[in-house]
Structure formats: structure tokens, C-alpha cells
Amino acid sequence: MNKRLLILLLIIIQLPVFAQDGVLKARDGKIFDSEAFLKHRYAMPTFSNGKIILKDKTTYTGKFNVDNCSQTLRMIGEKGDTLTVASEGLVVSMSAGGYLFYKIKNRYIQILDTDGETSLGLAKQVTFGRKALTGAFGMSDDVAMMDNVVSTEDNFYYQIEKGLWSGSVPFNYREIVYIVSKGRLYSFTNSTLKKFFSDKYPDIEKYIKEQKLDISEREDASLLYKFVIR
Numbered sequence: 001m002n003k004r005l006l007i008l009l010l011i012i013i014q015l016p017v018f019a020q021d022g023v024l025k026a027r028d029g030k031i032f033d034s035e036a037f038l039k040h041r042y043a044m045p046t047f048s049n050g051k052i053i054l055k056d057k058t059t060y061t062g063k064f065n066v067d068n069c070s071q072t073l074r075m076i077g078e079k080g081d082t083l084t085v086a087s088e089g090l091v092v093s094m095s096a097g098g099y100l101f102y103k104i105k106n107r108y109i110q111i112l113d114t115d116g117e118t119s120l121g122l123a124k125q126v127t128f129g130r131k132a133l134t135g136a137f138g139m140s141d142d143v144a145m146m147d148n149v150v151s152t153e154d155n156f157y158y159q160i161e162k163g164l165w166s167g168s169v170p171f172n173y174r175e176i177v178y179i180v181s182k183g184r185l186y187s188f189t190n191s192t193l194k195k196f197f198s199d200k201y202p203d204i205e206k207y208i209k210e211q212k213l214d215i216s217e218r219e220d221a222s223l224l225y226k227f228v229i230r
Contacts, residue, residue, distance in 0.1 A: 018175040018218060024128070029163030040173040043068055043101065043110060043124050047076050050096020054087055064096045066108045068126045068173070069160075073108075082161065104185055109178065112222055115229035118196055120188070120222060121180040128171045177221040188221050197228050204228060 022036035031038065043066035050064045052073065063076040064085075073085040073094060085091065094101045094108070101108040102121070109121040159165035177188040179196060186192045194201045207213070207227050213220040 018216070020173045022171055022173065023168055024160075024171050025168045026160070026166050028166055031160075036173070037126070037171060040124070040126055041068060042066060042074070043108060044097055044099050046097070047074070048097030048099075050094060050099075052085070052087075052094045053092045054090040055092055056090070060087075064094055066094070066101060066124075068124045069128070071107050071125070102180070102183075104180070104183060109180060109185065111180070112218075113225055113229070117181070118229075119180040120225040121178040121185065122218060123176045123178065123185075124173070125176075126171055126173050128169055175218055177216070177218060188215060190215075193224075193228070200228060 020036060020040070022034070022040075024034050024037045025032055026034075047063045047065045049061070051059055051061050052064065053059050065074050066072075067074050072088050073091060074082050075085055077083045091103050093103065100111045102111060103109075104121075107123050107125075109123055112120040112122055114120070179186040179188055179192050181196065186195070190205075193204055197204060204224070204227075208215065208224065211220075211223070213224055215221050215224055
């Protein structure tokens, strides 16, 4: 087994993902024919009234959403425009519209379920200029395609938000499922399940086999986690 194949296998084992490729198109600053991007741009379907908590326990209310492209909070201003949150670096959590997110390692992790000690978390990410290519054994690799588009992704985010960009660029959307414990992320794998739920692991293996679950899929991971913590 060559070194590159071994690295890819380790990535697949450690980071179960759902990935979807698409193309973002804009003309005169207006996005068009880009349903997949519009669907996955934000973590919640709509901006919703909610609350953010900062590291010093200060709380703020507003109409929020999470930008999956830049992994930052967005809010609706008084004039109805989309604004960044000035205290982004101090955010601990955001709750809105029935969703709960914790900021861990500069990513917003959606909490899907919890038993009080652990949680099932979901990370969503849109990356521009990258395409997931599927190869042998169903493995995926990322190919950068950004060089002739813009100089930096941060600048690209700004151009899109301000309606300054025209053209087309590929993007990749992915979801990664984690076990969250004490502010740390653990890939949702058999080894992680065995680490946190060792006494239940024989039943977990049996349940996965009987239900024919693919634990890299969000729905199957959620179903399994509910079984584990019930």
C-alpha cells in the first residue's frame, strides 16, 4: 500500500463525511442557477431570532445564522442587511430557531442530540474552488481549483456578500459527524463509540448490523446515537 493511499484511508476512517459538489454562478453580482449553493450556504434554513453567549457570559439577542463558507455568525441588521458579528472571536454558543451550535476549534458545531455527558455534533462546511473526486474504494480526495478565481477565500466571501463578483467557481459542501465531549471533537467511528460506550459496544455492533446502518451518514449516525443513549 503506497503512502498516499494509506493517508486517504486514514482520512476516511477518521472523518466520515457526506460531500456534494456544485458550481456557484453569479452575473453582475447576482447569484443564479446555483440552488445547491443557496441550500447549503447557511447552517439553518432561515435567519432566526436567537441568542449568542460570549466567553465572559455576556449574552446578545438578534436574528442569526451561521455562514457555512466562512464559519462565522451572520445577523440581520436594522435595515435588513446581512452583517458580521463584531465579537466573533468571543462566541461560545448560538441558539436560534430550535438549533444549538457550539463554537469549537473555530467551527460551529450543530448539536443534534445529547445525553448530558456527550453530544452528537454536526459540522457543515462550504469550500470554494475545491472539488471532491471519488476514486477507488469510494475514497475521496480534494482538488484545488481556486488559483484563477480570486487571491484569497476571505476576499472571495466578501465579494459574494457585497454582490461584487461575477463568474463561476466549483465548490464542495460536506458534513462531518462527531461525538462532542468536554469541548473536544471525536470522529463518529466504531473506535470512538467503543471508547465512550464500551459497556454497550456489543449491542452497538449488533444494532449496526441488524439495521444495516452507514454511520458516516447523518441520519444513520443520529439513529445509532439515539439507540446508544436511550
